[in-house]
Amino acid sequence: MKRLPTLLLAALAAGAPFCLAQAPPNLSLKEAEAQALKNYPLIRASQLNALAARQAVTETKAAEYPFAYASLTAAGALSDSRIAAGGLNNPIIYNRYSNGIAVRQLLTDFGRTHNLIESSSLRAQAQAENAQATRADALIGVDRAYFQALRAEALLKVAEETVKERQLVSDQASELAKSRLKSGLDVSFANVILAEAQLMLVQAQNDVTSAFAQLSAALGNPETRVYALRDETMPGAPPPDVSALIAQAIRNRPELAGLRYASASAHRFATAERELWLPTVSAAAAAGFTPVREAPLTDRYAAAGVNVTIPIFDGRLFSARTAEARLRAEEADEELRQEADAVARDVHVAWLNAQTGYRRLGLTQQLLDHANLALDLAEQRYKLGIGSIVELSQAQLNQTQAQIEQSGAGYDYQAAIANLNYQIGMVH
Numbered sequence: 226m227k228r229l230p231t232l233l234l235a236a237l238a239a240g241a242p243f244c245l246a247q248a249p250p251n252l253s254l255k256e257a258e259a260q261a262l263k264n265y266p267l268i269r270a271s272q273l274n275a276l277a278a279r280q281a282v283t284e285t286k287a288a289e290y291p292f293a294y295a296s297l298t299a300a301g302a303l304s305d306s307r308i309a310a311g312g313l314n315n316p317i318i319y320n321r322y323s324n325g326i327a328v329r330q331l332l333t334d335f336g337r338t339h340n341l342i343e344s345s346s347l348r349a350q351a352q353a354e355n356a357q358a359t360r361a362d363a364l365i366g367v368d369r370a371y372f373q374a375l376r377a378e379a380l381l382k383v384a385e386e387t388v389k390e391r392q393l394v395s396d397q398a399s400e401l402a403k404s405r406l407k408s409g410l411d412v413s414f415a416n417v418i419l420a421e422a423q424l425m426l427v428q429a430q431n432d433v434t435s436a437f438a439q440l441s442a443a444l445g446n447p448e449t450r451v452y453a454l455r456d457e458t459m460p461g462a463p464p465p466d467v468s469a470l471i472a473q474a475i476r477n478r479p480e481l482a483g484l485r486y487a488s489a490s491a492h493r494f495a496t497a498e499r500e501l502w503l504p505t506v507s508a509a510a511a512a513g514f515t516p517v518r519e520a521p522l523t524d525r526y527a528a529a530g531v532n533v534t535i536p537i538f539d540g541r542l543f544s545a546r547t548a549e550a551r552l553r554a555e556e557a558d559e560e561l562r563q564e565a566d567a568v569a570r571d572v573h574v575a576w577l578n579a580q581t582g583y584r585r586l587g588l589t590q591q592l593l594d595h596a597n598l599a600l601d602l603a604e605q606r607y608k609l610g611i612g613s614i615v616e617l618s619q620a621q622l623n624q625t626q627a628q629i630e631q632s633g634a635g636y637d638y639q640a641a642i643a644n645l646n647y648q649i650g651m652v653h
Contacts, residue, residue, distance in 0.1 A: 252452035257367050257444060264445025265363040271356035278345075278352035285345040288338045291330045296513075298323050319522055325513015332506040332531070340497035347490035354483035361479060361652045363443075368643040368652075370440040375454055376636035377429070377436040383628045384422065384429040391419040391621065398614065406610075414614040418621060425625075459635060460642045463579040467572065470649050474572045475565060477650025484561040491554035498550040501543040505534045568648070575645040582638035589631040596620075596627035 262268060302318035331338065398415040401407035438449045464470060475481060510529040515522055536543065603620035606612025646652050 249451045249453045251455065253455045254368065254371050254457050257371050257440070258364050260444045261363050261367040262360065266445065267359050268356070268363055271352075271359040275349070275352040275356045278349035282342065282345040282349050285338075285342045288331055289342075291328050293326060293328045295326050296324065299517075320517075320519050321515055321522060322517035323513055323515040323526075325511060325526070327511040328509065330508045332508055334505045335500060335503040337497050337500040337503065337505075340493050340500065344490045344493035344497060347486045347493060351483045351486035351490060354479045354486060357479035357653060358483060361647060361650075364652050365643065365647040367440075367443045368647075369640055370436070370443040371454065372636045372640040372643065374433070374436040374440045374452075375456065376633050376640075377433045378454070379632035379636065380629060381426075381429040381433050383625070383632050384426040387422045387621075387625050387628070388419070388426050391415070391422045394617070394621070395419045407614075411614040414618055418618045422625070457639060460639065462583050463576060463642065463645060467576045470576055470645070471569045471572050474568050474649040478568055478648075479650065479653075481561070481564055481568060484557070484564055488554065488557040488561050491550070491557040495547070495550035495554045498543075498547045501546065502536055504536075507532050507534075572645075572648045575641070575648040579638070579641040579645045582634070582641040585630075585634045586638060589627070589634040593624075593627040593631040596624040600624045 299322040300318060301320050306318045308316055308318065395412070395415040395418075398407055398411045402409055402412045434449075437451050440452070441449045444450075508529070508531050510527075512525075512527040514525050516524065518524065600620040600623070603612055603617045607614065607617045643652070
């Protein structure tokens with residue numbers, strides 16, 4: 226409720242209708258993350274993609290099971306008809322109607338199908354990790370937007386207080402000028418610094434509106450909504466050892482896990498393509514009835530056999546497919562190495578930003594304390610007539626800048642810690 230005036234100003238700046246009896250809904254960071262996971266469209270898309278990849282595993286596995294199908298065949302032919310052209314065989318065509326079942330079963334292809342199944346399974350795991358990466362992206366987007374909105378509200382509050390304080394100085398200078406205790410130059414200076422504060426307030430109002438627009442988009446809301454955001458507990462100091470964080474990121478980042486699975490899948494597929502040159506052994510059986518027939522057909526039939534296929538020449542098709550698959554696997558290895566290097570760099574940068582943000586917490590508070598003291602002295606000197614309006618305006622400017630730095634430092638540090646957790650794979 227302490228930020229209610231700020232939220233109402235943001236609503237006015239956005240042109241949004243509201244009722245004074247209705248306060249904006251409360252929203253914590255956990256609630257915001259839950260909304261994003263429910264509404265973010267890319268999360269659902271990535272989950273569907275992962276489910277589709279799992280179906281591909283079942284499709285590949287089907288080659289290991291028997292394939293059975295039923296047939297109903299009727300044929301009519303001229304007397305003594307034979308297919309004499311279009312093939313090397315010369316079968317006789319009999320007038321008949323028959324129905325039956327045929328079964329085919331792969332006996333062995335010396336590991337090719339097994340490697341294809343493993344490749345599909347690893348690819349499905351890669352898609353599952355990509356879905357986790359999309360989920361993490363959605364969560365860090367919400368965290369950043371949430372802390373940015375809190376920061377914008379804090380700066381708006383600073384702008385409002387600054388306008389009040391400078392309005393008071395302007396009024397005092399005007400009254401002193403009327404009493405001929407101060408010159409009109411003092412009034413002009415006071416009005417200038419008041420105008421600067423009013424410009425800062427307008428910009429702060431716009432920043433709040435923009436921040437809530439970004440937060441609404443991160444939550445998956447099609448319209449901009451204003452919330453009463455809750456402050457989060459300030460995190461402690463960041464870990465002192467960046468090497469341990471990099472090792473943790475290499476283990477936990479879903480992007481890297483997905484690329485590792487993708488690389489393993491590519492290598493399995495390359496092995497399967499190399500095994501195209503191996504023989505394939507399969508069995509087939511068929512049985513059925515022929516209720517309508519002519520001699521010499523019988524009323525039933527049954528047959529079974531084993532077939533061995535041995536590749537001899539294919540116009541270099543298999544060798545090209547093997548080479549392509551091997552090169553794709555090497556490409557996947559290089560992409561994994563590149564992503565690992567990028568993750569290590571991002572973790573290091575995020576850790577440095579968190580360290581800097583933590584140090585800023587104490588420094589900005591010291592800066593604000595000094596600026597407040599300097600402003601108090603400048604105000605006393607101005608009231609006593611031994612200080613100028615220029616000195617006072619500079620002290621006010623320094624205090625405003627210090628308030629801005631101090632107000633934003635906490636939220637900047639929280640956002641930096643959230644980003645560090647994301648970089649090491651702790652956001653999920």
